[in-house]
Amino acid sequence: MFQLPVCPYCHTVYRYKEVRKTKDEKTQKCYHCHKTFSISKFPGFLVLWLLVVISAVLLNIAVLLIMPAFNVIPLLVISFIAVLLGLVFIPYFVKYKKIENKRKEN
Numbered sequence: 844m845f846q847l848p849v850c851p852y853c854h855t856v857y858r859y860k861e862v863r864k865t866k867d868e869k870t871q872k873c874y875h876c877h878k879t880f881s882i883s884k885f886p887g888f889l890v891l892w893l894l895v896v897i898s899a900v901l902l903n904i905a906v907l908l909i910m911p912a913f914n915v916i917p918l919l920v921i922s923f924i925a926v927l928l929g930l931v932f933i934p935y936f937v938k939y940k941k942i943e944n945k946r947k948e949n
Contacts, residue, residue, distance in 0.1 A: 847862055847935060852873060852880065866933060869881060882937060882939060883940050887936030
């Protein structure tokens, strides 16, 4: 999971900035081999946001156990930082897949 995607045909490595720009598209054309592949986000994004939510909750519980006099502001800051880190890691959870050509044979 924690790696930047590569072209499924020629295994060209895509940089962080390139993946960030194309993450919302459905298909992409490889700049090296010029073949078209699909961009898949579903299982990766689900795992990413589950990790973000679980880590934010655990950090908030730990802070409350260590310093019970804290009010809600530090807890919101911790949650906000967790969401920002989640946004930074989005390109590492994008996958590129081959497009299978399905031809109807009559």
